[in-house]
Amino acid sequence: MITQTVVLSAFLCSVHSFTIQDSLEKSDQYSGNTIEDDDFSISTLLERANANVGKNFDEPLVIGDIAVPTGFQNADPCTERGCLWPKSPDGNVYVPYRISRQFSQREREVIIQGLRSFAQSTCIRFTPLNRQRDFVNIQSRSGCYSFVGRRGNGQIVSLNRRGCVFHSIVQHELLHALGFNHEQTRSDRDNHVRILLQNVIPGMEHNFRKIQTRNLGTPYDYSSVMHYGRFAFSKNREPTILPIPDNDVVIGRATQMSPTDILRINRLYRCNSTAPALQIQLLPEPEPVQRNHFL
Numbered sequence: 407m408i409t410q411t412v413v414l415s416a417f418l419c420s421v422h423s424f425t426i427q428d429s430l431e432k433s434d435q436y437s438g439n440t441i442e443d444d445d446f447s448i449s450t451l452l453e454r455a456n457a458n459v460g461k462n463f464d465e466p467l468v469i470g471d472i473a474v475p476t477g478f479q480n481a482d483p484c485t486e487r488g489c490l491w492p493k494s495p496d497g498n499v500y501v502p503y504r505i506s507r508q509f510s511q512r513e514r515e516v517i518i519q520g521l522r523s524f525a526q527s528t529c530i531r532f533t534p535l536n537r538q539r540d541f542v543n544i545q546s547r548s549g550c551y552s553f554v555g556r557r558g559n560g561q562i563v564s565l566n567r568r569g570c571v572f573h574s575i576v577q578h579e580l581l582h583a584l585g586f587n588h589e590q591t592r593s594d595r596d597n598h599v600r601i602l603l604q605n606v607i608p609g610m611e612h613n614f615r616k617i618q619t620r621n622l623g624t625p626y627d628y629s630s631v632m633h634y635g636r637f638a639f640s641k642n643r644e645p646t647i648l649p650i651p652d653n654d655v656v657i658g659r660a661t662q663m664s665p666t667d668i669l670r671i672n673r674l675y676r677c678n679s680t681a682p683a684l685q686i687q688l689l690p691e692p693e694p695v696q697r698n699h700f701l
């Protein structure tokens with residue numbers, strides 16, 4: 407009985423918040439879709455900061471803002487070895503980190519704030535490195551990038567001091583490190599966006615390929631911090647990503663993780679934290695585990 411009440415109130419809550427969100431979206435969905443309005447979208451920030459990414463000899467191959475281990479491009483090491491971070495018996499997932507001394511005190515604070523934000527609504531706990539083998543090694547390299555999932559040993563998360571030290575980018579890159587891909591590469595993205603490859607800078611088409619992702623029963627989310635903006639990698643100031651069926655919906659402008667981003671972490675890592683999940687429509691968990699989830 408108690409369970410039924412909880413489920414019912416969660417359902418009512420989701421209906422209610424959807425109504426509010428709908429009206430909010432309607433009020434501004436027809437404004438602010440110019441390329442200038444996209445100046446601070448995640449993808450614009452990444453594009454700007456990644457102009458010279460990965461060109462140093464000691465850096466990994468970087469595609470978009472995803473680092474790829476050379477020699478493994480066609481394989482999917484995640485499915486072979488498991489690239490989730492391990493869960494501790496207390497239910498939390500501890501992800502050790504080290505932050506390079508390259509960063510100023512102010513930059514360090516922005517990064518730590520980003521790391522801490524995960525603990526507010528998920529079971530992810532970024533903790534200072536203390537002799538663990540696997541950890542995220544946060545440095546200011548040639549751009550903003552991260553590997554997808556746990557790679558083993560110290561894995562670089564690059565947050566260039568000029569262009570990447572923003573709350574949204576910190577969360578974005580760490581979501582990659584936790585195992586997430588870009589929203590517009592989701593397996594079901596063709597139901598929600600149209601990719602206009604004719605407007606994409608030649609050679610950048612790979613940023614728009616579709617991946618057989620596990621979507622964890624969560625809806626496609628235009629406001630995910632993992633969603634690129636409509637002019638991402640545009641060669642002609644024309645859109646490269648169009649939301650469908652309503653082309654005017656605002657996309658890719660998240661300044662922080664959305665409730666869906668949080669729900670996905672909680673589902674992928676089977677966290678018990680559920681508070682933010684009540685604000686969005688809950689779908690059944692489903693989907694057989696698909697291969698090629700990561701990269």
Ligand SMILES: [Zn+2]
Nearest residue numbers: 471472578588
């Ligand atoms: Zn990314």
